Amino acid sequence: MSFPKDFFWGASTSCAQVEGAYDVDGKGLTTWDWDQKKINEGTCSFKYASDFYHHYKEDIALMAEMGFKMFRMSISWARIFPEGEGKINQAGINYYKNVFKECHKYNIEPLVTIYHFDLPAALEVKYGGWHSRKLIDLYVDYCKVLFENFKDDVKYWLTNNEYNVMIYYGAIDMLTGKPNNLTDLYNTGHYQLVAMSKAIALCHEMCPDAKIGPAPNLCACYPKTCSPMDTIAAMNMEDIRNNMWVDPLVYGKYPESINTYFKLNDITLDITEEDLEVFKHGKPDFIGFNCYGNETVEYMEYEKMDFSDMAGADNRKLSYLQKLTAKPGIGRGVSNERFEKGIDGHMFDPYCIRITARKLTDRYHLPLIITENGYGRPDTLEEDGTIHDDYRIEHLRRMIQEMKIGIEEGANLFGYCPWSALDLVSTREGITKRYGFIYVDRDEDDEKAKTAEMKRYRKDSFYWYKKVIESNGEDLD
Numbered sequence: 001m002s003f004p005k006d007f008f009w010g011a012s013t014s015c016a017q018v019e020g021a022y023d024v025d026g027k028g029l030t031t032w033d034w035d036q037k038k039i040n041e042g043t044c045s046f047k048y049a050s051d052f053y054h055h056y057k058e059d060i061a062l063m064a065e066m067g068f069k070m071f072r073m074s075i076s077w078a079r080i081f082p083e084g085e086g087k088i089n090q091a092g093i094n095y096y097k098n099v100f101k102e103c104h105k106y107n108i109e110p111l112v113t114i115y116h117f118d119l120p121a122a123l124e125v126k127y128g129g130w131h132s133r134k135l136i137d138l139y140v141d142y143c144k145v146l147f148e149n150f151k152d153d154v155k156y157w158l159t160n161n162e163y164n165v166m167i168y169y170g171a172i173d174m175l176t177g178k179p180n181n182l183t184d185l186y187n188t189g190h191y192q193l194v195a196m197s198k199a200i201a202l203c204h205e206m207c208p209d210a211k212i213g214p215a216p217n218l219c220a221c222y223p224k225t226c227s228p229m230d231t232i233a234a235m236n237m238e239d240i241r242n243n244m245w246v247d248p249l250v251y252g253k254y255p256e257s258i259n260t261y262f263k264l265n266d267i268t269l270d271i272t273e274e275d276l277e278v279f280k281h282g283k284p285d286f287i288g289f290n291c292y293g294n295e296t297v298e299y300m301e302y303e304k305m306d307f308s309d310m311a312g313a314d315n316r317k318l319s320y321l322q323k324l325t326a327k328p329g330i331g332r333g334v335s336n337e338r339f340e341k342g343i344d345g346h347m348f349d350p351y352c353i354r355i356t357a358r359k360l361t362d363r364y365h366l367p368l369i370i371t372e373n374g375y376g377r378p379d380t381l382e383e384d385g386t387i388h389d390d391y392r393i394e395h396l397r398r399m400i401q402e403m404k405i406g407i408e409e410g411a412n413l414f415g416y417c418p419w420s421a422l423d424l425v426s427t428r429e430g431i432t433k434r435y436g437f438i439y440v441d442r443d444e445d446d447e448k449a450k451t452a453e454m455k456r457y458r459k460d461s462f463y464w465y466k467k468v469i470e471s472n473g474e475d476l477d
């Protein structure tokens with residue numbers, strides 16, 4: 001039992017969460033530069049992040065020291081088009097050229113996400129973001145500039161990150177706490193799928209040597225019991241949580257059960273004949289997916305569901321599942337007591353990659369890569385500069401053990417890029433929640449971060465992952 005010889009070991013980041021330099025060298029503002037304070041209710045924002053913008057050489061050298069074969073990063077749309085459209089910012093193009101050059105210096109293959117949550121703010125103001133069909137063409141224009149400029153630098157592209165999670169987050173209005181109009185919401189997902197499909201076809205035309213795929217968040221879906229109705233609830237969940245976000249790209253249509261779900265909830269997607277034609281031509285070469293865990297569901301009649309904890313504006317406290325299941329046609333999310341507990345007591349599901357990757361292999365018959373997986377929590381920087389994150393090592397070790405068995409069982413995985421290469425600003429919990437192999441010395445205070453050196457330190461997991469990569473996944477001790 002072993003990993004394929006040319007398996008891509010690496011790790012992931014996103015531009016908004018690591019780069020900082022939010023207004024440097026002509027970059028336009030993004031919706032995240034705007035909103036972060038409101039979302040986190042803290043002071044730590046994406047403005048300075050981990051200052052990868054100025055530290056990229058040092059960071060990529062550290063990744064090379066760990067033996068990375070691949071580095072997942074994203075491009076900031078607003079660095080290329082400060083207004084989201086129109087005039088191109090050459091400094092942005094030059095910056096990413098330099099980052100790619102640095103990766104290639106160490107034979108690290110960049111895996112590049114085209115769009116990872118951070119929409120140019122101008123597009124939100126002018127068009128209402130992905131609520132407008134207009135975004136499809138603007139996204140394709142942006143992709144064209146990327147393919148033209150980076151066709152010699154990038155061989156692996158990812159379209160949009162977690163476009164499915166963006167929908168669940170949007171299920172309830174952040175400000176009022178009231179449910180958003182579901183048709184509008186699902187249309188934003190549909191428009192992204194059409195845009196991605198167009199970008200895939202364009203990439204095949206402009207960069208014939210490159211490969212391109214999506215990066216949704218997919219998970220294992222379990223029924224609470226072996227009752228047929230719980231099983232059906234889990235099947236519904238799997239269709240709405242996973243399959244509907246990949247089927248249109250690969251097969252040009254949504255899964256059958258989605259039609260029932262949409263009917264029950266008065267959702268009418270804005271699907272045109274032209275969209276269906278687009279889907280026929282934009283089939284991905286592989287599927288990248290972020291995989292952190294599972295959803296466990298039990299059947300429950302809609303009338304009997306208790307949504308009392310859905311009230312209030314604190315949208316962030318609600319799980320994706322609560323938002324999803326607060327509608328007829330799925331079931332109710334429950335906790336699953338069967339999972340393992342880590343040495344620090346956190347509950348996790350090491351089987352999630354193994355199960356999800358096997359199912360995807362059989363459903364799509366395409367190569368797969370893990371684009372995120374990992375464990376975020378606070379770390380302690382000791383006086384001697386060490387960071388003892390044995391909880392993270394144990395978490396990743398169990399994931400990799402099961403992933404390895406999954407490959408043996410037939411899962412067609414060609415790479416593993418956990419979250420994250422270096423500490424970055426979490427989407428919900430600032431820099432206190434850390435994921436990296438590389439520690440970045442800053443705290444929640446943006447004012448301090450502005451002038452801080454943001455020194456880098458190797459965590460224990462850094463040395464451990466180096467051994468894992470060196471042994472191609474054989475030495476996990």
Ligand code: BG6
Pocket residue numbers: 014017161162165217290372376419425426427428429433
């Ligand atoms: C994924 C996102 O949802 O999860 C990342 O693609 C994010 O951008 C990661 O950082 C971890 O979630 P969080 O909320 O801890 O940042």
